Amino acid sequence: MFKILFILHLPPPVHGASMMGKYLHDSKLINETFECKYINLTTAKSLQDIGKNSINKLWTFIRLLTKIIKNTITFKPQLVYVTPNACGGAFYKDFIVVQLLKLFRHKVITHYHNKGVSTRQDHWLDNLLYKYFFKEIKVILLSKNLYKDVCKYVDFKDVFICPNGIPETLMKEMPTERHNNEIHLLFLSNLLISKGILLLLDACKILKEKGFSFTCDFIGGETTEIDAWSFNENVRKRGLDKIASYRGKKYGKNKSHFFKNADIFVFPTSYPNECFPLVLLEAMEYSLPCISTNEGGIANIIEDGKTGYIIPQNDATALAEKIEYLILHHEERNAMGERGREKFKREFVLERFEKRMKDIINNAINRP
Known part of the structure; x- marks a missing residue:
């Protein structure tokens, strides 16, 4: 041995x-x-x-x-x-x-x-x-x-x-159709500007001004760049008080609750050391279509147009456009989530x- x-x-x-x-x-x-x-x-x-x-x-x-x-x-x-x-x-x-x-x-x-x-x-x-x-x-x-x-x-x-x-956490496969009254967006990562937090808030502002009804939950650890107070200040400045919420750190069943209730996972990172985010694999297990960027190896995780979308970095307008498309096309949204789950089980367990x-x-x- x-x-x-x-x-x-x-x-x-x-x-x-x-x-x-x-x-x-x-x-x-x-x-x-x-x-x-x-x-x-x-x-x-x-x-x-x-x-x-x-x-x-x-x-x-x-x-x-x-x-x-x-x-x-x-x-x-x-x-x-x-x-x-x-x-x-x-x-x-x-x-x-x-x-x-x-x-x-x-x-x-x-x-x-x-x-x-x-x-x-x-x-x-x-x-x-x-x-x-x-x-x-x-x-x-x-x-x-x-x-x-x-x-x-x-x-x-x-x-x-x-x-x-990553380990499989679900005892049975998640249904791709969530049946939420309004679309739930989910972001999960440590609170760093380069992870795309402020960019996602800007995209949410664009969608709100277009009249879309949705919520966006942010989960992750506070950092010296962004803590709970500064996050809430950025939410207030954009008029997103009833839309964007910081939920703190979540683990185990508490984190699973947010994945199960989300319709779309959004991770618009420009983090220079980003290589192969595990959080995208987690989202795929829960049958979520994913929107992210072509940073590191992300393009080997998300198949653009099949399991989600790859968008340009630091482009709130492009991000808002892809979220809008998935809000309006629920059948395609569900199909992307299903293909993502299949890829997860095939390659990323x-x-x-x-x-x-x-x-x-x-x-x-x-x-x-």
Whole structure:
């Protein structure tokens, strides 16, 4: 049985990379196929803490390096799996981790849940570090669309493609017809401007002025950019008091309630690190047509015109037009939701992800 050392992000905080890390950590298939050890790469304790530097974080990182060294010596893994950051201060931290593993002559595979290499490759220091970082390692990407982010440094033969997958939560399939008295829109993500919150509010204002009757629920964690108070101020300025509502964080059955009552899922992100949003997979399981942007690997999730729509970034008018179309064409709305659910069950369930990861790990170990 091969020994695998996983150095990955685990919650808290809760975000896509940490949730996928948890799924791997808890995977019966992975843990029965390989002898596994897990080290948490996370140094931030909350969403607000991400990107900030502190003495506590430095001390946590030093302890992390010590733990990695100890495990590489005592555990002697055949492969080390790392989920690094693509750029910024977090990349410099992960650069040290990967170079340390190479120093101990371990075979390394990195799994990217973010992007941004191409945005820094023209800076001389980052360019130099990337050349050393990607040398003699394998890379897992969530979508072929994301290869352009690392193509300067990685040959495609050293790349594996592994779309994310999530657990099925519904005991029975959701009906595509919701029978709401008015259309319910749903947004679910952390409250960041680049996730499209203000853009969606602008689109709601356009729809309201056209006379459409609808509601829009916003779910997610508050951030330093937008908290509950500032969200409500933006709602008030646009005259959307009886239309747009912030519902706070929701988990489990509480989150499921909003998915079950929604007619359309809207996620107009321009977030620069967006790769493969799990929230779109959740919405597809609930038979919801999805409207999003061509950021990261989203175009590999949403089939434009079949399971939802891909719109230009930062274009409230285009967003309002697609929402309007789905409001007016309920049969097409339901058909998109049904096709989305079928694609979810075919490609994005957790069991499919675990099987892909098992095959990739075996392949990476056996490749020269």
